[in-house]
Amino acid sequence: MYAIDDQLIDRFHICDDYLQPLLAAVHRSPGRRPRCLCSATETGGVDMYVARIGGRYVLKRMPGTGPHHAPACPSFTPPVELTGLAPLIGTAIREQPGTGLTRLTLGFPLTRHPARASTATTGQCDAAAENECDNAKLSLRGLLHLLWDEAEFVRWVPAMAGRRRWPAIRRYVLLAADAKATKSRTLAELLWLPEPFTVAEKIDIAARRATMFAPYAASGRHKRLLLGLGEVKDIGAARFGRHKLIVKHAPDCPFILNPETLAILHRNFATELGLRQALPDTKLIALFTFGITDAGVAVADRVALMNVTADWIPFESVFEHTLVTGLVARSRRFRKAMRYNQPATHALAALILTDTDPPTACYLISAATNGAPAPNDPNLPLAQWIWNTSIQAMPQIPAPITAVSAAGPRRVSTTNPAAEEAYDPTFAKEAQSWTKHTTAQMNSPKADCAKTSDTSSR
Ligand SMILES: [Zn+2]
Incomplete structure (x- = not known):
């Protein structure tokens, strides 16, 4: 759910045509801040802004606010320090x-x-x-x-x-x-x-x-x-x-x-x-x-x-491929961390599990890595999982605990992931979105409401 002034807008209607004039008006008034209401810890909501992309107005998260969103929110990003960004x-x-x-x-x-x-x-x-x-x-x-x-x-x-x-x-x-x-x-x-x-x-x-x-x-x-x-x-x-x-x-x-x-x-x-x-x-x-x-x-x-x-998720090694494909097979939710300019020897998070409470930063280190990962910021709710690929088999992956619905915490079924998807309207809607996009010939880009990322709020 988003809030623009006093108006509440469902996340999945934010890209509807009838809202374009409202977003255009907000775009012309940089002082007006739409808010994402995903996180219970952010009582006033997390500030967003309106950008014009592909000829349409879309909501984007403010730089540096990615970790303030709920892990299930599309605008969530891990702390930027965990990545090469x-x-x-x-x-x-x-x-x-x-x-x-x-x-x-x-x-x-x-x-x-x-x-x-x-x-x-x-x-x-x-x-x-x-x-x-x-x-x-x-x-x-x-x-x-x-x-x-x-x-x-x-x-x-x-x-x-x-x-x-x-x-x-x-x-x-x-x-x-x-x-x-x-x-x-x-x-x-x-x-x-x-x-x-x-x-x-x-x-x-x-x-x-x-x-x-x-x-x-x-x-x-x-x-x-x-x-x-x-x-x-x-x-x-x-x-x-x-x-x-x-x-x-x-x-x-x-x-x-x-x-x-x-x-x-x-x-x-x-x-x-x-x-x-x-x-x-x-x-x-x-x-x-x-x-x-x-x-x-x-x-x-x-x-x-x-x-x-095969699902277009980046990986850097056979070990990371094993981790990523294993998570996909187990119907887990995560966000891959990218290395950007950083060398392979630099210990960065490989990915962040977003279906644990708190989210878990997963590191793969080896004899070739320079040192251990830096400890997490104690002010950030984040757990660590480290796999030293030089000396051990893959440790047990932390179990999913929390719900991923922006509506609030919910225990995840570990026995029937298919049922879980049917239960959660968030993902049902997301599935429809992907189906629509993959069946169309897209020769020219059009803005999409689900795109709320920025470059600086990882
Ligand atoms: Zn949010």
């Missing part, structure tokens, strides 16, 4: 609630100088490792994690099982890119994701793609680059000694990899490539910059990779 807030990622715009400082170039032969000679943060850089700038991998985080594919509830498909992934990633800008360009104008492929629309899809790419083929001293995001179908040999990246849904659009780009990819993302080879029922997501040659050939410049489960 914390050092980037206010530096590489600067959110402006007054305008709804998020400014990003990128640690990789969006232009390619003709004299620069390859990625190997560029960038302040990418020479050593494509996926890690100083916290004043967002690495390519960090941007991929930000988009996934913002698109809410880090959040899992059982009702989502079997309902995530590429059309929905594409739609929400494009929405996540909306209202974000680099120093000179908006992310939405840069980002390309392949349209869901159908034979009937094959020619039209290719034509729309060519229209988007065409302005970037112009000759010039500095070649402007685009950003591409897709599921990797293959990285293999092309003719004449080159290699190519093929993404699903765009088999007719290979992205040529020159030898230097390929070498850096193999060096910096050997773990991700190895995991994809070892775990057949997983996916590999690529975010890459690419240019268009004067002849219209797409050439990748830099590539970042991320492993996700």
Whole structure:
């Protein structure tokens, strides 16, 4: 339930058309704060704000307020310190609630100088490792994690099982890119994701793609680059000694990899490539910059990779895959924590269980991790669960205790998860939402009422 002034609005009606004029009016009056009434501990509700995304007005949580929401609330996020996002807030990622715009400082170039032969000679943060850089700038991998985080594919509830498909992934990633800008360009104008492929629309899809790419083929001293995001179908040999990246849904659009780009990819993302080879029922997501040659050939410049489960939930190791898929199989609820720029040796929470009371931060550490996780802030209601993968089998996962309905605490059935979903209207509604999104062809993004995330309130 939300409150705008004295008016109470059901969470699932907040995106209805009849409320758009009200949200527009609030958007024009930044002093008016809608409130989310999910948390019993926040007697006055948690402040929100209205942003304009994809041409519609939507509610978003205020920066830094994610932990104040009830764990079951879509606006809940764990404390930002548990994730790799914390050092980037206010530096590489600067959110402006007054305008709804998020400014990003990128640690990789969006232009390619003709004299620069390859990625190997560029960038302040990418020479050593494509996926890690100083916290004043967002690495390519960090941007991929930000988009996934913002698109809410880090959040899992059982009702989502079997309902995530590429059309929905594409739609929400494009929405996540909306209202974000680099120093000179908006992310939405840069980002390309392949349209869901159908034979009937094959020619039209290719034509729309060519229209988007065409302005970037112009000759010039500095070649402007685009950003591409897709599921990797293959990285293999092309003719004449080159290699190519093929993404699903765009088999007719290979992205040529020159030898230097390929070498850096193999060096910096050997773990991700190895995991994809070892775990057949997983996916590999690529975010890459690419240019268009004067002849219209797409050439990748830099590539970042991320492993996700069959349900599109990110993971970093076989152990984490075991944990995530085990939780999904047990119908648990959780929120995956993303690493952003932070190295794999840094002990960050892997995920936060949101169906325990209090929520539980789950850590996976090993002999390669630098130290133990920092103790939780005593002022935050949060438990810790630590699995040292170097010396022990997976410890018992804390049992679910509390309800996830925003209406209040409720004991969860551990014997019949299906019945639990039927009981909880929150998840029934969420399931309908996912079904709707995954059955439609979504060629252009539209704002969705369920998107209430910001970039700075993890
Ligand atoms: Zn809330």
